[in-house]
Amino acid sequence: MSAIRTVVRGARRRRVSTIVIIAATAMAVTATVLAGLLLAASSAPFRNAFNAQHGAHLTAVFDSATTTETQAAATASQAGSASGPFPVTTVKSRPMEGPGPGVPPLKVAGRANPGGDRVDQVTLLSGRWARTADEIVIARTSLRLPTGFELKLENGSTLKVVGEARSISQTAQGWMTPEGVRALGPAGWQMLYRYADAGTEAAMTAHATALGPGVQTQSWLGVRDDAAHRTQLFVPLLSAFGLIGLALAAIVIGNVTAGTIASATRRIGMMKALGLTPAQVVRACLAQALIPGMIGAVLGIVAGDLLAVPLTADVADLFGTVPMAVTPWVDAAAILAAVLVIAATAA
Structure with a gap:
């Protein structure tokens, strides 16, 4: 076990590859966070904002x-x-x-x-x-x-x-x-x-009629339809952009990690010569990749959340809704995706 810790600490001497993993992971996680928030903001934006604001039917x-x-x-x-x-x-x-x-x-x-x-x-x-x-x-x-x-x-x-x-x-x-x-x-x-029943024109007409004659009314269905005209073109484009961002993030993390492990072939041979089992070699390589990867993931989360503020505001203006707050599940999903990709590639 001490040999594995020594190998893992040796990653500090490989500064270039360590910095590359941190930087690549940070950029990839930043893209993942922005893509995830973009997908969340562009998925049924009116419905989400209407429910969050307790909109008037x-x-x-x-x-x-x-x-x-x-x-x-x-x-x-x-x-x-x-x-x-x-x-x-x-x-x-x-x-x-x-x-x-x-x-x-x-x-x-x-x-x-x-x-x-x-x-x-x-x-x-x-x-x-x-x-x-x-x-x-x-x-x-x-x-x-x-x-x-x-x-x-x-x-x-x-x-x-x-x-x-x-x-x-x-x-x-x-x-x-x-x-x-x-x-x-x-x-x-x-x-x-x-109202509990506000999903049809007939129901909304009945509610408006119950208020009596001479009352000016506005149904939420008309407002929703106006918002749908604005989103029907942009939602598919934004969704595609988000999915592409997630795919590119996975490719960047995978390529950088694979290259780093591939360049350590001689070191892996030395580790086996020292008596480490194949399982121990894998764990050591995983740690060498995951430690800088986690550092990069944290930096990427911070950068992604900061960049998301103006981005979600622009999406809200585009759809005529309200800006979306930073969503914790998007951050958690981005970190989990980065860890899984790094671990799978290194293993």
Whole structure:
């Protein structure tokens, strides 16, 4: 056993091959992590984001002229879970400075926070949530307003953009504090519902009809179909890219490890001459490959997770969903794949 430990420690003298294994494994694991996260982010992105955000199956706006806030709140019993009522209004504005057309009218809802564990958890992408009546959070769509931008309203007041957020249910184009919306004069009350049976057009029509006449509704099925049009072309391409990345990672690790072991033929002969059994030689070679391989795998995990942050944000923008967090099972799978490939090749 001491002879095996001596052989394994001898790997430190083979600095070039050790560094090559570490570097190759790190790059391969980085590619594996990015590929895995890319596959996860592009696999049913709308469904995953909708479930994670507790998206609203039905968005309803009750006219404040005919429905009181209490009456709107009473409809929550018709669904499995509901949020609201939130005051809603339309904000019409023009840029304070510069030529060009004004900002289009925005449907704004009054919410004190992004949602917590309620229906339609709004994801804050940048900045912060509105805290005062003169602040607004803009939904990330084709309209991009930087944080700090000021909207001049038709009544002469201003609203300062303090953040950018996204609702997978597309329940609003902007959010203010409830007090801010009430100060502008709410045009209605918004209710958000989740149902146990919401998978068909017939079911959603029945739920909308149960709310009564004159209620503006939006079904999640329409939002889902819009997202499907954006993903139907890109998902196969991203999936293929992810699979190619995984295959290349395996090839890189395998070739480098195989080359390192092949170059040690003379040393293996010396090990056998010293009395080591074939099984002991295999274990020594495995250790010489796995030790630097594990170091490279850890470095690859760190690099992959850091690079995944902007990558998953770009995928979310592409699909109109929310950025995907780093997934532990992808990291674990990448390390396991690297260890298995190195061990199999060396053995």
